[in-house]
Amino acid sequence: MRLDQGGHLTHGSPASMTSKAWRFVSYGVTARNDDPELPGEMIDFDNVRDLALEHRPKLIVAGATAYSRKIYPAPFREIADEVGALLMFDSAHVAGLIAGGSHPSPVPYADVVTFTTHKTLRGPRGGAIICRDEFAKKIDSAVFPGQQGGPLEHAIAAKAVAFKEASLSNFPAYTEQILKNAVAFGSALAKEGFRMVSGGTENHMVLVDLREFDAELTGKEAQEVLDRAGITTNRNTIPDDPRSPFVTSGLRLGTAAETTAGMKEQEFELVASLMAQALRSRTDDGALAGVRDEVAALCREFNPYASFTR
Numbered sequence: 001m002r003l004d005q006g007g008h009l010t011h012g013s014p015a016s017m018t019s020k021a022w023r024f025v026s027y028g029v030t031a032r033n034d035d036p037e038l039p040g041e042m043i044d045f046d047n048v049r050d051l052a053l054e055h056r057p058k059l060i061v062a063g064a065t066a067y068s069r070k071i072y073p074a075p076f077r078e079i080a081d082e083v084g085a086l087l088m089f090d091s092a093h094v095a096g097l098i099a100g101g102s103h104p105s106p107v108p109y110a111d112v113v114t115f116t117t118h119k120t121l122r123g124p125r126g127g128a129i130i131c132r133d134e135f136a137k138k139i140d141s142a143v144f145p146g147q148q149g150g151p152l153e154h155a156i157a158a159k160a161v162a163f164k165e166a167s168l169s170n171f172p173a174y175t176e177q178i179l180k181n182a183v184a185f186g187s188a189l190a191k192e193g194f195r196m197v198s199g200g201t202e203n204h205m206v207l208v209d210l211r212e213f214d215a216e217l218t219g220k221e222a223q224e225v226l227d228r229a230g231i232t233t234n235r236n237t238i239p240d241d242p243r244s245p246f247v248t249s250g251l252r253l254g255t256a257a258e259t260t261a262g263m264k265e266q267e268f269e270l271v272a273s274l275m276a277q278a279l280r281s282r283t284d285d286g287a288l289a290g291v292r293d294e295v296a297a298l299c300r301e302f303n304p305y306a307s308f309t310r
């Protein structure tokens with residue numbers, strides 16, 4: 001999936017070493033459509049299939065980094081089978097949502113599933129690869145000695161803890177709350193005048209197009225203003241963004257961490273209103289300080305590490 005359409009750098013962006021090792025051909029999302037019955041900006045499976053028939057790839061890569069919809073593995077599998085390709089599903093962002101049963105699992109469909117352990121899976125920085133038996137030896141030796149030296153035992157131990165937590169019976173309730181919070185957050189942002197890319201969210205992420213809120217406001221400026229107000233966000237390109245990846249017209253927001261801290265829909269509605277206030281009064285230092293105080297009060301109330309508080 002092309003970087004500017006929501007794909008990840010490591011999926012063959014010219015800036016990534018992956019593009020030096022393999023020849024990637026990238027697909028994208030459908031055109032924007034503001035009809036809520038027929039939302040656009042979703043993975044364009046016709047485009048995936050046409051490109052696969054034209055280029056006959058050895059491997060099809062599914063998975064995204066700035067995409068707020070469910071990624072269904074079955075249509076990818078069908079296309080891979082049609083052209084005789086293997087299917088790798090990079091579930092980096094949504095691994096926790098899959099473990100919690102809130103998103104479809106790629107495991108029955110993909111030959112290889114990769115994921116990071118530090119996003120919705122809520123573990124340490126790192127990753128994991130699972131695959132069909134027939135690829136296990138090759139992948140193991142590509143990792144070691146192919147790319148790694150010594151194992152990071154502390155990270156491996158932390159991954160084990162994350163996997164254990166994700167297997168507990170309360171984890172699905174956590175991932176469902178992440179999704180409910182994202183829906184509430186997105187709707188509240190829409191009421192404030194922000195446009196959600198694809199018109200909604202089905203995961204932990206809200207991808208906001210800032211241009212409707214304020215045509216002059218870039219993702220870069222919004223991120224910097226919100227940093228000053230105590231709200232951490234990530235500037236991000238949106239599909240067909242006219243601005244560069246360093247400036248961008250979008251913001252990528254996530255609900256996973258604050259859901260762990262205990263926030264529910266009403267707190268995310270408050271965060272949306274604080275964000276809008278901060279961005280509307282971005283040249284007013286006093287107003288920004290006021291928002292920052294409200295953010296600090298919210299963080300004191302929802303502290304994921306309450307037992308460590310001084």
Ligand SMILES: Cc1ncc(COP(=O)(O)O)c(C=O)c1O
Binds near residue numbers: 008010064090
């Ligand atoms: C889809 C996707 N794949 C992979 C990664 C991990 O990349 P890296 O190993 O460079 O941290 C990320 C995010 O960090 C991602 O969003």
